[in-house]
Amino acid sequence: EPEVTQTPSHQVTQMGQEVILRCVPISNHLYFYWYRQILGQKVEFLVSFYNNEISEKSEIFDDQFSVERPDGSNFTLKIRSTKLEDSAMYFCASRTLGPLHFGNGTRLTVT
C-alpha cells in the first residue's frame, strides 16, 4: 500500500539554525499538510497546500516557517531560525478526496 514517507526520522539542530524537513506524499494525492505534536500534547495543524500554494495556515505557522513543493514528488517544511519551542514531532500528510494519510514523522530536537 502506498505510504507517505518522511526524512529524516530524527533531526537535532542548534537554536537559530535552519532546518528542512522532507516528505514524499502519496503519488496521486493533491492536498498536502504539515502537522506537529509537541511531546505530551495534541496534534496541531500547521499548514495545508494545494495547487502549488498555501490554502490555509494556523497561527503557529509564522514567518519563520515556509513550505515548498520543489518538484512533483517532494513537499518540504523549512524553519528558518529554530527556537527551543520548535522541538516536536512533525507529521506530513496527504490526501485526494478521502481521509488524510500520515507519515511516521520527523522528531525535531532543538538544543
Place this chain on the structure above:
Amino acid sequence: TQLLEQSPQFLSIQEGENLTVYCNSSSVFSSLQWYRQEPGEGPVLLVTVVTGGEVKKLKRLTFQFGDARKDSSLHITAAQPGDTGLYLCAGAGVTGGGNKLTFGTGTQLKVEL
C-alpha cells in the same frame, strides 16, 4: 477556534473488559475521524463518520457520530493488549471544504493481561 475534548485522558484496563472513549465539541463537524497512534509513528486512520447518528463497526470497535455532529464515541468490546495505544479523534470543519483536521486531546489506552 474548534476544540475537541476527549475523555478519559488515560485508561488502564484488564484484558476482556469493555471501554468507551468520548470526543466532544461545541462545534459542528462535516465529518469526524478516529485515529490510532503508536509511539514513534504517525496517526493511522481507523474510521471516518460523516452522517449525524451514524454507527460504524470495525471488528470489536464501534464508532458513533452524534446526531448533531458535535460529538463521537469509540467503544471497544473485550479489549486485548493489542488495542493498547493512543486514540485520537479529529474533526473536519464545515467550512473550507474540510481542508484541515482539528485533533482531539487524545486518550491513552493500556490493556493489561
